[in-house]
Amino acid sequence: MTERSERNRTASGGLGLAGACAETFELVPLPAAPALLSTADGIVVRATEQAATLAGETGPDALIGCRLAELVSRDGAVSMLRTRTGRIPVRPLSWPHADDEQLRVTVLTDVSDLTEAAPAAADAAHSNERRWLIEAQRIAKVGSWVFYPETGELYRSPVLAEFLGGSGAENATDAGSMIAASHPEDEARAAQFYADVLSAPEGELLEVELRDLPGKRIYLCTGRAEYNRSGRVERVQGTVQDVTEHRALERQLRDERRKLQDAQRIARLGTWEWDPRSDAIRLSRMLHEIIGKPTTAHLTFDTYLERVHPDDADWVRQAWEPLIDRHEPIEVEHRYVRLDGTMRILRLHGTAIKDADGEVVMVGTVQDVTEQRAVVTRMERSSQRFSDLVNITPVGIGLFDRAERLVDANDALCDLLGYRLEQLRGMTVPQITHPDERQTGLPTPRERPGLRRRVPQRVLVRSDGEPVYCELHTSSSVQDDGTQFWLVVFQDITERRRAAEALRYQATHDDLTGLPNRAAVKDLLLGLLGRADSHRVAVLFCDIDNFKRVNDSLGHDAGDELLVALARRLEGGLPDGCTAARLSGDEFVIICQDIEAVGGVDSLATRVSGLLRTAVPVHGQLIRVSSSIGAAVPNGSGAGGEDLLRFADAAMFEAKRRGTGKVSLASPALMASADRQLQLEGQLREALNNDGLVLHYQPVVNSDGVVVTAEALVRWPHPDRGMLAPDAFLPVAEQGDLLRELDRWVLRTALREAATWPARNGRPVGVAVNLAGLVPGGPEFVDGVADIVADTGIAWNRVILELVETALVDLPSRTRHEMGELVARGVRFAVDDFGTGYSSLARLKDLPAQIIKVDRRFVAGVGGDASDFAVARAVVDMARAMGRQCVAEGVETATQFHVLCGVGVDAYQGWLFSKALPAREFRDLLDRGPMPIPGA
Incomplete structure (x- = not known):
């Protein structure tokens, strides 16, 4: 014992x-x-x-x-x-x-393996085994637990306690605490799981996935009940495994697979694999759908060839030989006849790879390009119709069938009549004619197809019921299938009738939005700041973020439509005592008479920012906009209305520097900075008045090295900051509304100096001036240019006016008329930086310019970039076909010159020949005669 x-x-x-x-x-x-x-x-x-x-x-x-x-x-x-x-x-x-x-x-x-504390004097081997077990559970991210239903006690392993750490259940001793450790949305499932385990047959393993309390981890919980001899559940044991990473990986794989399938479906692209040893071809589900074969169909190389169009079968078999014989990649496009008899055009790519056993298999893709080829065919067929359309004055163009129903129209006609293209299609000529107009039919006699006629005036009706006066040009043409149709050009002449009224209204209101303009704002501020409570006045200066992108991408009509919509929101959403005005472009000003009555500057700025942060439908697209806002209030220094506008403008630029949709209040430091800017603006104004600027000239030469024209480039020899390039003071000129005055100075100085240049072999050198403020459509444009030409005595045909591409698209009729007057006298217009806007063939034909200048970004790559070369050649070809002269900017290497010369560029400008030179040095260059040709 x-x-x-x-x-x-x-x-x-x-x-x-x-x-x-x-x-x-x-x-x-x-x-x-x-x-x-x-x-x-x-x-x-x-x-x-x-x-x-x-x-x-x-x-x-x-x-x-x-x-x-x-x-x-x-x-x-x-x-x-x-x-x-x-x-x-x-x-x-x-x-x-x-x-x-x-x-x-x-x-x-x-239960030693389920507790954290081992007996102090436990057997060493037992302790090691337990430690190894716990470490294995940590590596596998698996915890274990045992539950005794009779006592409700719960034992869990150290790893499970680690899982529960931070949830409040790491010391749980009952099932209820474990359930409470689950995510609130998963508690019901956790409770049901424990209930199911207690009632499950002996030996049956149940499992459930639950999230932890914060919802960041996912655990796979398993459980199995053990019964005693009397049939009662003796205990329940199970595991808890962290499967968060597994589930994340599964989701990622599912997402990637779905994206791949979606991409294949969108691109009509399928994949295939061919084992030459077994001649078995396995296709993706998308490829089965493309070729019209069920997924259960057995496909071999020969059965694939059987469905190739008979006319393509022989050369398709030959096209596969490089892949089969030499394992070289192939690309084949052929016709394929599906089982239902329909024909598809397939583009096939194939290559050879080695599988896991090192054996060569063929893999590749097949894309259904039937619709693409159909689109190309339709485009080719419509090219003749397009050519017919562009031969007529490119204003509003409509295509009518023999029943005088409108079949197609361009954007200008849709804008003119106020309809979307889908609404216009199917409408008859009487339906778009004003009820007061007696003539309702097309003015083309059916007995004489091809005859062109002109109707001086026809009154049409817009979708809003307003009359629109048009001049009509009609011509008949024939489609590819022989069907006759009518081409009708609608020239809007309504402006002529409304010109007088518009001029009166423009004195105090913005033409586009109907809001008060700058003159009205000045008058309003003058009256408000003269009151005793002028300290309550506030000015908010609002600039629409990224507005230029809307103009460049959707056109000026879309930009105007957006500005009008925003103006209406301001009119309807401002509190009482606040007035909205539009100064210019995308700049709005809010004048508040009593800032305290509207809750303060911050409250008003927040409200205005909300009104201008919206989504506006423009030309069928939903455009989201926001605004940068600067605010200014009187600071007690006696600042006038112009000062408040200037301070608010400076605060707006400060807000814009911080990002889109920001608001900034003019602080004393900002006002001081604005004063310094005003000082620089004053110095620039003084320099303009006292001829304190100078011009440099960069020659434009032909292929023989003869200088044909020169571009005038302005410089400012500042007394303190030295010689300033245009990018240092043009923003000051723009902000100070000096661009028009600066353009007049440059134009006058350039023409005066050019009038004294020597002529070589009787060929005078032209001078080009880039305009930014003095532009067509502006006040006194034609008279201003004519006066300067007359004062300097230069010949009209030596004057070239350069405008950026975006300034020459969607021109109103009055602007075209003004440009036409100058062209008739001999002035030439040049499209500067062509290719950087959003031009098309139709717009190029429509541009009222005689010279096209290819942007330097395309010229830079013509020697090595196929895309740049193609763009340059296309522009040259289009310019030549339309009777325009083509000038290449930024020519810096001999390679660029010779490549451009080969495609037919007429003249060249760039550092290869000369940088911009002061007037005296440029005159000396003219005296030296033709410039040497690089590589000649």
Whole structure:
């Protein structure tokens, strides 16, 4: 007998009941597990070998006579079994014996791997095994748990406790706490999972995915119930695995697969793989759809060739030979006849790769390009109609069938009549004619096709019911299928009738939006600042963000439409006492009479910013805009209305520098900076008045090196800052509204100096001036240019006026008329930086200019970039076909010169020949005669 059993015998006063009934207790069956049989007062009367081993004893007798409460005691939330070497955590499960309720069976389960604390004196090997198990769980991101339904107790491994860290359930001892550790949206599923495990058949493994409390991690939870001999659930055990990364990867893979499938479907592109050894071809689902074969169909190379169009079969077979014989990539486009008899045009790419076994297989793509080829065909067929259209005055153009129904129209006609193209199609001539107009039919006699006629005036009606007066030009033409149709050009002459009224209205209002203009703003501020409560006045200066992009991409009509929409929002959304005005371009000004009455500057600025931050439908597109806003209030220094506008303008630029949609209040420092800007503006104004600027001239030469023209470039020899290039003071001129005055000075000076240049072989040199403020359509444009030409005495045909491309598109009729007057006298107009805007063939033909200057960005790459070369050649060809002269800007290398010379460029400008020279040096250059040709 062991020392322990001797001690237990003494403590219990001998074996007592145990000794008397030892033989009886030996017959009581116990589970094949660490089990103890005890009496009602807790004395152990029988033990299994497994229990003795768990307790570290040599045999079961060592445990007989011990008190169960001394062997197994609670340590906080954990039951501990006392052993020879210390204590180990166990889970005791007790129940009355089936044959004798005075006896209890207790089964001990070692839960060392589910607790964080191992017995202090545990066996080293056991401790190592447990540590390795925990480390393996950490590596696999798997925690384990055991739940005892009878007591509601829950044991979890250290890894599971780490999973629960921060959720408040890391010390959970019951299932309810574990459920509460789930995401609130997953609690019901967690509870159902535990309920299902408790009711599931023995051995059935259940699983569920749950998120943690913050919702950042995803865990795969499994559980399985174990039943005792009486059919009750003895315990439930399971695992919790962190599958967050797995699920994220699965989602990524699904998204990538979906994107690939969507891309293939959009592009009508499928993939294929062919194993020459088995002659089996595997197709993607999209490719099955393209060729019209079911996904279950077996496809070989020969069956593929059977569906190739008979006329293409032979050369398609030959086209495959490089891939089959030499494993060279191929590209084949051919016709394919589907099983339903329809024909598709397929573009096939193929190449050879090695599979995982090192064997060569063929892979590639097939794209259905039937629609693309159809579009190309239709475009080719419509080219003749397009040519016919551009031969007529490119204003509003309509295409009518023999029944006088409108079949097609250009944007100008849609804008003229106020309809979308879809609305116009199908309308008859009487439907677009004003009710008061007596003539409603087309003015082309049917008995004489091809006859062109002109109708001086016809009154049409817009979609809003307003009359529009047009001059009509008609011509008949024939489509490819022989159908006759009428081409009608509509020239809007309504402006002539409204000119007088518009001039009167323009005195105080903006032509486009109807809002007060700059003159009205000055008058309003003058009156407000003269009042006693002038300190309550506030000025908000608003500039639409990225407005130029709308103009360049959608055209000036779209930009104007956007400005009108924004003006209406300001009119309807401003509080009482506030007036909206438009100064110029995309600049709006808000004048507030009493800023305190509207809640202060910040409140008003926020409200205005909200009105200008909106989405506006323009030309069928939804344009999202915002505004940079600068605000200024009187600072007590006696600032006038112009000063408030200037300070608010400076604050707006400060807001724009911070990003789109920002608001800035004019601070004292900003006002001081604006004053310095005003000082520089004053110096520039003084320089203009006192001829304080100078001009440099860059020659433009022909292919023989003869200077044919020169471009005048302005410079400012500032007394303090030295020689300033235009980019240093043009923004000052623009902000100070000096661009028009600067243009007049440059034009006058350039023409005066050019009038004295010597002529070579009787050929005078022309002079080109780039205009930014003095532009067609502006006030006194024609008279201003004519006066300067007359004063300088230069010949009209030596004057070239350069305008940027975007200033020459969508020109109103009055502007075209003004340009036409100057052209009739001999002035030539040049399109500067052509190709940087949004031009088309129609617009190029429509530009009222005689010279096209190819932008330097295309010239730079003509020697090595095929795209730049193609653009340059296309511009030259189009210019030549339309009777324009073509000039290349930025020619800097001999290669560029010779390439451009080869495509037919008429003249060249760039550092290869000369930089911009002061007037005296340029005159000396003219005296030296033709310039040397590089490489000649």
